[in-house]
Amino acid sequence: MISRGISSALLDRGVAPLLLVPAVLLLVVILLGPFLYMVWTSLTDLSFALPDRDGNFLGFDNYRRLMREDAIFWHSFGLTMKFVAIVVTLEFLLGFTIALLIFRFVQRRRLVLTLLLVPMMLAPVAVGLIWKLLLQGDFGMVTYYLRLIGILDIRDALLSNADAVLPAIMLIDAWQWTPFVTLVMLAGLLSLPREPFEAAVMDGARPWQIFRDVTLPLLRPIIALVLLLRAIDAFKEFDKIFILTGGGPGTATELLSIYVYRLNFKNWDLGYGAAAAFMIYLVVLILCAVFYKAVYWREGRPRQVTS
Amino acid sequence: MGVRFNQVRKVFPDGTVALDDFSLEFETGEFVVLLGPSGSGKTTACRILAGLEEATDGAVEVDGRDVTRLPPRERGMSMVFQNYALYAHKSVFDNIAYPLKVRGTPRDQRERKVAEIATMLRIDELLRRRPRELSGGQAQRVAVARALVWDPAICLMDEPLSNLDALLRLHTRTELKRLHADLGRTFVFVTHDQEEAMTLGTRIAVMSEGRLVQFDTPRNVYRRPATRFVAEFIGRPAMNTVDGSIRSGRFRAGIIEVFADGLADGPATLGVRPEHLLVHETSGEGRIPLEVDVVELVEPDTLLFLRGEGVSFVSRMVREGGEITPKSIVHVEIPQKYRHWFDASTGARIRSGD
């Protein structure tokens, strides 16, 4: 009763924003705190592996080293960029095509979508495990059929071939996330108004012209959204690679997050690791801001005052 | 002693001044209509009375008790919303019974009261339905039932008829008037429709730009509009107004010249309702020759749109106007007792004119 009285009083007095305090407080303590600590650590030489490096202040030395001297960092950065670019493009093209096919040819979509959803709902770790099993060199089911049709050499295995492993992981990511693109693009297609299409038909446009001149422009906000969400997620990719290759062979699949993991948990070089971690955070934050601008037109409309 | 708004002011966070020094007082049992164009503050006034908005300044009293800071549940009022705001997840019965339930009425009484009000509003057949299975008119009745079922002291209605089609609106209007007569409760009704206001209200509060312009019976609002704004807002077609000036008892505006006995010299506005203009086919003393622009037959009336040098008039005649054709000249007389005079700068009624 007391708490009910208090919450009613809160709501009545126009200080409802106070209801945000628990949520914000939790995030500040559990997330913002660690984030700030990470930023601080990135300016020190903290390491759990070496005795004398107990957090002496270095200024921007770690960042300087990262930017100028760390070839592996740039290698990882390049790999990550390549991974994001290819994976997002592939998933978008495949996912959009499948969405168009479903939109055009399937009347009862529910079952198709339910089945299609399975890959994206699986834990990424489980996805990694499933594909590790399928791609085993000696008894993997997919390995066997790839060898059967001659794509893969008899002695070769995708996950241990330095040239093939990254494309393989990209395909696995596409396997998991193409359904997401399909789902969102289909929702977009289904939400489109009829009139522009009818107008285009009356104007005498051919199907591909309608697609190019009406469908694509109308879907542009949703395309931007799906590309950005996938890019943010792909940029953070960790779980699947961790299970599948752990970054190997060599550093062939060592994306940024795997590299940061190695710096922190293999080398115990926390100061330097924090600097690298901050770079990931920075990129994600920028992508986030772009995403927010893209969806702002829907949220946070100003309140209407009526007479 | 009823309801009293005492110099209420409402400023929204975005700086909009919705009500400015708004004062209004009325008695228990009245059917008060808040009338005004959009942005006049009528809805805001209603919501402040309900307790849904808090006054920035000033006070609201009900039966002598200051309710300005009371939450809605402690004010003993109910409300019918424009879009009815029925709870989509509850049946019609549960919707109507809800205020009783929230207020702790025992189940058997709830059922009896809902049955009573449902019979009165002729929705007993609908009690088991869901809101989405109702037509607009039915949903409106359910909203009214919900607002009246627990015998609130005051029932507020915020444009409750505006989502109904024309015929249903007329019908519902009559029904609301009968409900008011039967129940004898205080109704406060917000609308921008002057015809609705004229037919429903025991008194009409005409509002403009956050202020009360006139509060009077429909008859007086029509016959003795307090300002030029009220005069033009009430009545369709709107009152004809002409800006001119008075010199030594005569008002002149273009080709118009009429007596204005007892009025001070200087600029003034003359008003006359379309239905009060006398249209003659022959010229005569005090008649103004005007060219007929358009003739509209709005059976059984005839509307004449008339033009002259610098002036235009609308006339509404009850008699057959079939013989009058466009481009012809008619002679218009403004009878003395139907002349309204307004101050040229403030728009206020000049009392001595009638």
Place this chain on the structure above:
Amino acid sequence: MSRGWRSFAIGVLIAVLVIALIPWVWMLLTSFKSRLDALADVPVWLFKPTFEHYPTVFLDKNYLPLLWNSILVASVTTALSLLFGVPAAYVFARHDFRGKEDLFFFFLTTRMAPPISVVVPMFLLFTTFGITDTPMAVILAHSTFNLSLVVWMMRGFFADIPREIDEAALMDGHSRFGMFARVLIPLAAPGLAATAVLCFILSWNEFLYAFVLVAFEGRTLTVGIPGLVTPHGTLWGQVAAVAIVATLPIIVFSIFVQKHLVRGLTFGAVKG
């Protein structure tokens, strides 16, 4: 459109579905295969099923507590996120205050925050609290992204309810709290359920936080999976059994929330 095109398209879609489903189905089959069948050179599609892997791995190898931890962590995180997040979402949907949209952006960034960037300091923080290696640590970590998910999703669901409903509830005699708890929450119930299920799924599937923050006692199923993969002789039947137990409930759950899934995964920007 000709019949041929239609058949072609349907064929493509069937192929897509097969590709989407076969890997998981293969895992399912493997969980019922004997060691010999699982390691056969030529893939075995038809075999005599064995049911030994499930009891072996969950009872003998003690993976049952991991299942329990997964349920515990996902449930408590969901409850916590809803408890803190739903009132916050309501405020975002109904009230205006300075810096509102900036704060909303802050919630977005916490949802998107890369775990790898904050997990180390979070580990140190939780060590100070003395809660590392307990389910509590994972619960709190998962709350960071789930709380924001709740705020973003529920803001949309509350915004879908007309404001007049709030006001009607007040006029019907509710206090503000009564209006929120008795009228808005029931009206938002479908959205609330979908949000809860999605929270549960995201927590259940999460790996990195759980992996770093707990070593033994608080391990969840996802954390337990890599431990079964060893360089020398992985017992794939048992791995598969764990993987199936870790994924099957999620597949079932996702069917329930399918309608709201798009909305949840696009932060309310697309209504499914």
